[in-house]
Amino acid sequence: MSTTLYDAAKYGDIEVKNRFVMAPMTRSRADMEGVQPDIAATYYAQRATAELIVTEGVAPS
Ligand SMILES: Cc1cc2nc3c(=O)[nH]c(=O)nc-3n(C[C@H](O)[C@H](O)[C@H](O)COP(=O)(O)O)c2cc1C
Numbered sequence: 841m842s843t844t845l846y847d848a849a850k851y852g853d854i855e856v857k858n859r860f861v862m863a864p865m866t867r868s869r870a871d872m873e874g875v876q877p878d879i880a881a882t883y884y885a886q887r888a889t890a891e892l893i894v895t896e897g898v899a900p901s
Pocket residue numbers: 863864865866867895896897898
């Protein structure tokens with residue numbers, strides 16, 4: 841039987857129920873002090889049921 845995207849996997853210490861991964865995307869929503877607002881938590885919570893999310897980076901300037 842072949843592996844599908846819906847099969848569980850283990851990446852290092854991370855166990856996932858499927859193989860879908862959300863790639864990091866720059867959302868640039870931090871405030872002038874570099875703090876993420878509440879909508880950032882909402883954004884990731886809305887997508888968390890998919891499974892593994894690679895979160896965005898921070899761009900120092
Ligand atoms: C910190 C970080 C932020 C990223 N932000 C975006 C983004 O805003 N939009 C985008 O299309 N790709 C972004 N990327 C790249 C995507 O995550 C992904 O690697 C890229 O789109 C290539 O995907 P593909 O190999 O499926 O074509 C970002 C990558 C990193 C590491």
